[in-house]
Amino acid sequence: MDVVERVRTWLADRDVVEADGVWLARGEELDADEVAHEWARELLEEPQLTGYARLLLGFGLLDLLDAYPVTVEIRRALEPGLTSEFWANYRLRLEAPKPPEAILESLWTDLFVDEDTAPIAFAEVLGNDLKQLHTPGGLRRARRVLAVSGPVPWTAKDRAYRYAATRPDLRLALPREWELTTHDPPQGR
Known part of the structure; x- marks a missing residue:
């Protein structure tokens, strides 16, 4: 499974899915920036993942959403x-x-x-x-x-x-x- 698909699965586990270019979170419609604001930090703080895995998933989320807030969270969570x-x-x-x-x-x-x-x-x-x-x-x-x-x-x-x-x-x-x-x-x- 590629990184973007892993991110989609991670989001789906939180009841966040994309259908026909529209993001739905627990039935509520969101745009890419709202998805990023809501879940980027949580993804980048996954405790069971290594820093490298979190970084890759962060860029997978960025590829999926192309939303500026994801870049902010990636930089915030970046390990030296x-x-x-x-x-x-x-x-x-x-x-x-x-x-x-x-x-x-x-x-x-x-x-x-x-x-x-x-x-x-x-x-x-x-x-x-x-x-x-x-x-x-x-x-x-x-x-x-x-x-x-x-x-x-x-x-x-x-x-x-x-x-x-x-x-x-x-x-x-x-x-x-x-x-x-x-x-x-x-x-x-």
Whole structure:
């Protein structure tokens, strides 16, 4: 059974099911965000599971719902020894054909705006391997990350922006702030 099916089974055990794109919890209709708010934390605190299993199930719930609150709960429950797996899961979903709206929202509204997390998050989802991203998935990831990277401090994204500006397949993904500058760091950050 794949991870998403395990999550569906876990939810069904709590009388939460999806039918024709509609979530029902004990007969009450919910949207994906409501399901996430109600059950993500409980799933990510399952005491009989290892931290790694909880992380995988958390990403399975994210795949199922594509709801931002799941990303918040995954980060809250993340054990220190699992950060590599966390970032690998973000990169994987950023390369998928379907845009990972919840992950992009997580980057834009959480990880990239916090001065403590922005440099690490940007490096992990793009900066560390930008020059190796030549596959269709890799280019999708680069474009998606560049498009939401405006809040990242300039010192963390300068090299990546300069490199992306030399690539016609990435240049258009750079935020408008880059186009408006003379390619010198903007004032302030």
